[in-house]
Amino acid sequence: MTKSIPIALGLVLALSAPALAALAPQYQRQAELEAVLSTAVEIFGIARPVDAVRFVDTDNYEAEAEGCTLALRIVDAPQKQAEGWVGPRQFTVEAGEPVCP
Secondary structure (H helix, E strand, O other), X not given: OOOHHHHHHHHHHHHHHXXXXXXXXXXXXXXXXXXXXXXXXXXXXXXXXXXXXXXXXXXXXXXXXXXXXXXXXXXXXXXXXXXXXXXXXXXXXXXXXOEOO
16 A cells, blocks of 8 residues: 555656646736737837737737737647647737738
């Protein structure tokens, strides 16, 4: 009986370790915001500095630069890891066309 306790404990620890790899929600949101801002800066260029980034809805953001707006969307990237992989969400950012007055 005493031999089975360390084995069971080892299994529990081994199986729960991958769960520690996922990002906490606030850090996942930070990663998304950084990617959205980077994409907006790339699209608006140096002529139009980004003034604001707004969370619109799940996976949808809006960037504003000197009166122009840009819709940005978080999209899941194709999974390259093995089935059952646990970790931070893999994503890309898709941008619409800037709308300027």
